[in-house]
Amino acid sequence: MSDGLDDVVAAHTVLSEVDGAAGRLVIRGHSLAELAGRTSFEEMAALMFDGLLSGLPQGRELSVALGKARADLFGIVERTMLSPDLGPVEAIRAWTAQIADGEGSEAALHLLAAPAVFTAAAVRKQRGLAPIAPDATLSQAADTLRMLRGEMPTAAQAAALDTYLVTVADHGLNASTFAARVVASTRAGLVSAVLAGISALKGPLHGGAPGPVIEMLDAIGEPANARAWLEDALGRGERLMGFGHRIYRVRDPRADALKQAIAKLGADAGRLRHAEAVEQAALAILRERKPGRSLETNVEFYTALLLEALGFPPDAFTCVFALGRTTGWLAHAREQIETGRLIRPQSVYVGPQPRQAA
Numbered sequence: 001m002s003d004g005l006d007d008v009v010a011a012h013t014v015l016s017e018v019d020g021a022a023g024r025l026v027i028r029g030h031s032l033a034e035l036a037g038r039t040s041f042e043e044m045a046a047l048m049f050d051g052l053l054s055g056l057p058q059g060r061e062l063s064v065a066l067g068k069a070r071a072d073l074f075g076i077v078e079r080t081m082l083s084p085d086l087g088p089v090e091a092i093r094a095w096t097a098q099i100a101d102g103e104g105s106e107a108a109l110h111l112l113a114a115p116a117v118f119t120a121a122a123v124r125k126q127r128g129l130a131p132i133a134p135d136a137t138l139s140q141a142a143d144t145l146r147m148l149r150g151e152m153p154t155a156a157q158a159a160a161l162d163t164y165l166v167t168v169a170d171h172g173l174n175a176s177t178f179a180a181r182v183v184a185s186t187r188a189g190l191v192s193a194v195l196a197g198i199s200a201l202k203g204p205l206h207g208g209a210p211g212p213v214i215e216m217l218d219a220i221g222e223p224a225n226a227r228a229w230l231e232d233a234l235g236r237g238e239r240l241m242g243f244g245h246r247i248y249r250v251r252d253p254r255a256d257a258l259k260q261a262i263a264k265l266g267a268d269a270g271r272l273r274h275a276e277a278v279e280q281a282a283l284a285i286l287r288e289r290k291p292g293r294s295l296e297t298n299v300e301f302y303t304a305l306l307l308e309a310l311g312f313p314p315d316a317f318t319c320v321f322a323l324g325r326t327t328g329w330l331a332h333a334r335e336q337i338e339t340g341r342l343i344r345p346q347s348v349y350v351g352p353q354p355r356q357a358a
Contacts, residue, residue, distance in 0.1 A: 010173060011181060011336070013173075014028065014051075023249075023252065030047075032254065036166055036257035041165045041324075044165070044169050052331055053104075053108055053330075053334050064136070067135070067138065073113055073114055074131070076118075082095075089315075101191040102190060102191070103187070111330060112327065116143060116147070117147065118319070119319040120132065123148055141165065142158040144161060148312070149311050159261075163258070164303070176197040177325075181335075184336045187337070190330060194326055194329050207318045207322070210300040210303040210317040211304070216242070217274060217304075223281075227284075230278070240282050243297060244293075244295040245296070248294075248296065252297060258305075262302060262306050
């Protein structure tokens with residue numbers, strides 16, 4: 001038994017394989033390198049759902065259907081009053097809970113579209129701006145950025161967001177995906193499964209990690225300050241965000257995919273050089289201080305840089321993660337439903353036994 005279920009196999013899946021020793025991610029028979037930067041959000045969704053969800057539109061029709069779903073969901077934003085104290089993640093969770101539940105293609109389409117509409121609306125409301133209605137003729141990535149910023153993105157910006165969404169679409173049986181599969185196994189519906197995924201993703205040990213990377217880079221200020229700042233942080237017992245992974249013993253392949261996307265975007269070159277200097281300093285210090293551990297760059301490090309360059313505030317990074325990962329949650333939920341099995345593991349009781357009568 002393992003308290004964190006390390007090395008415990010809880011599902012057989014056709015969706016993705018994570019090889020932590022080799023630093024390899026395979027999604028439905030394709031390496032990440034084959035998909036990232038070459039595949040759109042819509043194409044990735046079609047790949048993930050192949051054979052798992054009947055009635056889902058194909059090709060260009062899927063993009064049209066997602067556009068219509070985004071337009072449908074904007075009504076939830078318009079008619080719902082949320083507390084101003086809610087952050088972006090809490091807001092998208094509250095709005096998502098209002099989608100009609102089900103296990104078929106209609107629920108899946110609305111859930112795929114939801115984070116795009118709700119993330120942009122949550123950020124704009126937080127800034128005191130009115131939400132912008134979707135444009136059903138655009139791709140998911142392009143419309144997300146347009147609704148967020150109020151202007152059409154460039155082709156390079158939309159492509160960069162597509163790369164991110166594809167890169168994080170699925171990653172084995174991570175915490176949020178496992179949560180989604182457990183809920184799906186009860187036949188509660190796809191909305192319920194996705195809500196479980198969002199709730200798990202919110203945690204700082206899972207999808208909540210990219211935001212603090214920006215805080216770290218800003219606090220360091222100049223590349224020359226990196227080593228002293230990082231050593232001081234480790235001396236205080238703090239964790240360096242953006243480094244280390246539960247599965248990977250080598251560099252996370254998703255970090256390279258996102259770093260390449262940042263370079264193609266042509267964003268602030270000075271910001272990228274600063275991040276690279278911090279990355280190299282952190283890796284050197286971690287190897288010196290923790291020689292017995294493999295603490296390499298993970299996906300959160302360059303996620304932070306890319307999403308910042310696209311105009312997302314740090315407290316919305318987890319929402320954008322959900323926009324990509326919902327594809328995986330839904331595919332896993334459908335795969336679990338098709339097994340017909342309720343996930344019901346056992347526990348080992350370690351508490352006191354009742355006293356025996358004298």
